[in-house]
Amino acid sequence: MxxxxxxxxxxxxxxxxxxxxxxxxxxxxxxxxxxxxxxxxxxxxxxxxxxxxxxxxxxxxxxxxxxxxxxxxxxxxxxxxxxxxxxxxxxxxxxxxxxxxxxxxVPEAKLPRRDSNGRTVWVTRQRPKVDRIACPWLIRRFVDPAAVFLFVPPAEVAAVAARFDATPFDVEGDGIAWSHRGDRCTFDVMVEELGLTGFPALEQLAVIVRGADTGHPEIVPEAAGLLAVSLGLSRMFADDIEQLDAGMLVYDALYRWCRDATDEVHNWSSHQPRGARPAGDGR
CATH class of the missing domain: 3.40.250.10 (Rhodanese-like domain)
Incomplete structure (x- = not known):
């Protein structure tokens, strides 16, 4: 104890x-x-x-x-x-x-330099869908709870990164550490590079994110659902930060499902009071 x-x-x-x-x-x-x-x-x-x-x-x-x-x-x-x-x-x-x-x-050497308030600062393209919501969720939940995320037009990512000492992610370009590698999405790369593979639920979640983000929802059934929810959120919110706030809850739920509920099924009889019979059951 x-x-x-x-x-x-x-x-x-x-x-x-x-x-x-x-x-x-x-x-x-x-x-x-x-x-x-x-x-x-x-x-x-x-x-x-x-x-x-x-x-x-x-x-x-x-x-x-x-x-x-x-x-x-x-x-x-x-x-x-x-x-x-x-x-x-x-x-x-x-x-x-x-x-x-x-x-x-988490290796300290992999983390960006912190600002005067002790926060890591990240920048990516505006109007996020999958990876650009999944990665901020990962960072805030497993790396830096106070992390700051800047969503800007694609052409401005490099300039904003330089001006505000922000770390680009999920963008193309030479020297970008946090982006797709082969068939793996940025979320995959972050889980591995940040030493988080010791959380099995994160590895399972990474497969779902990869399927939704790379156009391969057939990888696991949940990927198609995540893609649908992500596209729906992108149409619900014009403000990227509001979309991120809403998306955090989606990934919180997915992580808990990966960790605790993958074997649970949902059906009518499983929610009946003890001793009750499903409707139509004549026994």
Missing amino acids: PAPHSITAEKLARLIGQPTAPRIVDMRTDAEFARDPRLIPGARRRRFAEPAHWAPEFGGQAVVVASGDGGDIADGVAAWLRQERVPAERLEGGVAGWAAAGLPL
Whole structure:
């Protein structure tokens, strides 16, 4: 049983990817981080000596504090956050324990430089359909919950990227790291390059996104449904950010289906009260 105000790596892994997941702060020292420069998905590094400076930004949202080994630094920072009325727990075993459990870690070197507010900034073509909604969902749920997305005319992506130090994605061009590769879509590439293949549900979701995005809905039955929903959303919303907000819920639902509900069926008899008979059943 976990100690008070602590959470196991396995339980945290179940929470990551959900819209209600706690924010994760990485309390490792520079020396510790240099030995393993990877982050728990969604984590952001903070200085353990300055919790009073950054605690207010959480606004009561739950936080998990991860030190190198889960020791006293994490307990101290979590206690400080709690006295600031921020629900906080420490991660048992810290980042080392997470890694020892074989859970996914995101290489820091793969992430864009953060802006003055600590956010990653991304830019892509306006009027998104599939990949350009799926990738922002992936980034916000597994990489940077505060990530910023700029949707601009295709001809302006490069200029906007340069002016705002934003990272282009799902666009063509030399030197673009985050785009299609062969028969794989950008979502596929991000799942692999960001070290997230350790989440089986994400790998299953990637196949659905690939089928919907690359014109091959026959790959899996769900791809045709995702394509239909994506095209419908693109016609419902003239504003790309409003479309992204609506699309986040679609991918939240698909991820939970991939993780928890692929074996569940829906039929009339499965929703009957115990002992009731389906209509027309004469037995």
